[in-house]
Structure formats: C-alpha cells, structure tokens
Amino acid sequence: MGTVPVHHQIADELRSRIASGQLQPGDKLPTIAELTKAWDCAPLTARKAIEVLREEGRITGGRGKAPTVRGATARTPxxxxxxxxxxxxxxxxxxxxxxxxxxxxxxxxxxxxxxxxxxxxxxxxxxxxxxxxxxxxxxxxxxxxxxxxxxxxxxxxxxxxxxxxxxxxxxxxxxxxxxxxxxxxxxxxxxxxxxxxxxxxxxxxxxxxxxxxxxxxxxxxxxxxxxxxxxxxxxxxxxxxxxxxxxxxxxxxxxxxxMTEHLKRWTPEQLAEAADAAGDA
CATH class of the missing domain: 3.40.1410.10 (Chorismate lyase-like)
Structure with a gap:
C-alpha cells in the first residue's frame, strides 16, 4: 500500500478538526506559513491541502480572502x-x-x-x-x-x-x-x-x-x-x-x-392444480 500524499494528510487533519468542532463555522484555517512549518512541507503542498477542502465545500475564501470554515447547510430530503x-x-x-x-x-x-x-x-x-x-x-x-x-x-x-x-x-x-x-x-x-x-x-x-x-x-x-x-x-x-x-x-x-410491487392472487384453479400435484407426489 502506498504512502498517503502529504497534502491529503494535512486535509485529513483539518477535516477532523472541523468535524470535531475544534474549528467552528467562521473560524479561519491555519495560514499557509503555519501549515508549512507544522508539516515541514513546501507551501505548494499546503495550498493543495486547502484546495482539497475547498473542492469538498468545507471552507470558503479565495482570491485574497483567508479560508474559513463553511457553516452547516440545510439539505432537504x-x-x-x-x-x-x-x-x-x-x-x-x-x-x-x-x-x-x-x-x-x-x-x-x-x-x-x-x-x-x-x-x-x-x-x-x-x-x-x-x-x-x-x-x-x-x-x-x-x-x-x-x-x-x-x-x-x-x-x-x-x-x-x-x-x-x-x-x-x-x-x-x-x-x-x-x-x-x-x-x-x-x-x-x-x-x-x-x-x-x-x-x-x-x-x-x-x-x-x-x-x-x-x-x-x-x-x-x-x-x-x-x-x-x-x-x-x-x-x-x-x-x-x-x-x-x-x-x-x-x-x-x-x-x-x-418501490411497491403488487402481486397477483393465486386463482382457485392454480391452488387446486398445486394440491393435486402435491397429492400425486
């Protein structure tokens, strides 16, 4: 089994913090510099982790705005x-x-x-x-x-x-x-x-x-x-x-x-035929 890429490891860690409530809706995520230092990785790797969460719809931000945790969305069944x-x-x-x-x-x-x-x-x-x-x-x-x-x-x-x-x-x-x-x-x-x-x-x-x-x-x-x-x-x-x-x-x-499937009743003729067959067995 191959090693999980570092950017996915970072995304998993941040995802767990969001799920546990450690990071609340509206909270800012760690900066690229903080993630780079904590994970001893390149800035590009940290950015890829943030992008994973953005694609999942877990965070908002981009174009100069700091990424923040997205609030829970009401979903209609x-x-x-x-x-x-x-x-x-x-x-x-x-x-x-x-x-x-x-x-x-x-x-x-x-x-x-x-x-x-x-x-x-x-x-x-x-x-x-x-x-x-x-x-x-x-x-x-x-x-x-x-x-x-x-x-x-x-x-x-x-x-x-x-x-x-x-x-x-x-x-x-x-x-x-x-x-x-x-x-x-x-x-x-x-x-x-x-x-x-x-x-x-x-x-x-x-x-x-x-x-x-x-x-x-x-x-x-x-x-x-x-x-x-x-x-x-x-x-x-x-x-x-x-x-x-x-x-x-x-x-x-x-x-x-x-899905509901309606079944036909057995007819008296079918029941009689089955009974005769059972008696002959």
Missing part, C-alpha cells in the same frame, strides 16, 4: 416513490392555477415552488446511436434537449437537476414547447405532452450510482464519499412509443427510493 408520477398525471387535468403551484419539487421534496429558483435551457440536437436506439428512430433524428435546475433561494443548495430529450417531431406542432422562456410550465412535462395529444401510460426507470465531481459536491452540499444517484427514465405513451428520455441526479445521502 428527496423521496422518490412509485406513485408520484401518477400524481403528476392527475395534475395535468386540473385547473391552471392549481398546476402553477404544484410540481415535481413539491411532490418529491415537499418544498414550495415559490422557495426555489428554477432555470431551463433548451437546444436542438441530433440523436446519436444510443438515443436513436432508445427512441426507435433513425440516427440523426432532431431532438430537443432540455436541461432543468432548481436551487433553493435561501440556502443556495441545488434541489434538482435533470436533462431530457424529446424528438422534435412529437412536439413541434406546439411552438410554445420549443421556447424555454415558457418555463416553469404549469403541470410539468406531462401537461406539455398533453398539449400535443400525448398521454403517458408507462415510465421505465433504472438507477445507477456514480461519484460526483468536486463542483457537483459543492452545488449539492454533499459530503465527501457520498455517491450521486442517476435516475434514467423512459416516458412511454399509449401507443407504445418512447416519447421522452431523461436523466435526473440526486445525492444518495438524502434520497429515499420507495
């Missing part, structure tokens, strides 16, 4: 249950005023839409080989890529992030669906699809875990070592077409995934 997409579908047929104040963020995190700052960016792109296979359409088919982000206004912590792809041919009959200035859309994407005559009947989802980048950890206020959950979803309409493919990301340390 996210609950993904197997019934929330049905709630979204039910919302589609509700009045506009009701759709405006109820969205995915309220259904998953219980946070009012008014407390979040949302952004949406659309762009036209072309389906690569993987996307073409997902949609069952030719490679190069025009797609609309839509990137969504919600940030809590008070804490500045990212609440949601997702990217979705929809074949342009499915939604181009409604020009409003091609303009990201119409976001946030009352009733969400299911209502958007409803405006062009598309009704969703099935969602196919898979979840994988990946390590976030330092930048992602900061935006989500994540602890080091916590993986990011990537939820990959296919939205399927009543005609059996995949009409939207999306990827949403959630921090694993505050995300709960609930």
């Amino acid at each position: 996210i609950r993904l249950a197997d019934g929330w997409t049905q709630k979204q579908k039910d919302l589609v047929l509700r009045p506009a005023e009701e759709r405006k104040v109820m969205g995915a963020i309220e259904l998953t995190a219980g946070v009012p839409i008014a407390e979040c700052e949302s952004t949406a960016k659309y762009r036209e792109t072309e389906a690569n080989a993987e996307q073409a296979e997902i949609f069952g359409l030719p490679e190069g088919t025009k797609l609309i890529e839509r990137v969504y982000e919600m940030v809590h206004k008070t804490t500045g912590v990212r609440m949601t992030w997702s990217v979705s792809y929809i074949p342009l041919q499915y939604i181009e009959s409604n020009p409003e669906l091609l303009d990201d200035s119409n976001e946030p859309w009352p009733g969400g994407h299911q209502h958007q699809l409803y405006t062009v005559g598309i009704e969703l009947i099935e969602f196919s989802r898979s979840v994988i875990a990946v390590q976030p980048t330092p930048g992602e950890r900061q935006k989500w206020a994540m602890e080091v070592g916590t993986p990011m959950l990537h939820t990959l979803s296919k939205s399927i309409d009543v005609e059996g077409r995949v009409v939207e493919y999306s990827e949403a990301r959630y921090p694993a340390d505050r995300t709960e995934i609930r």
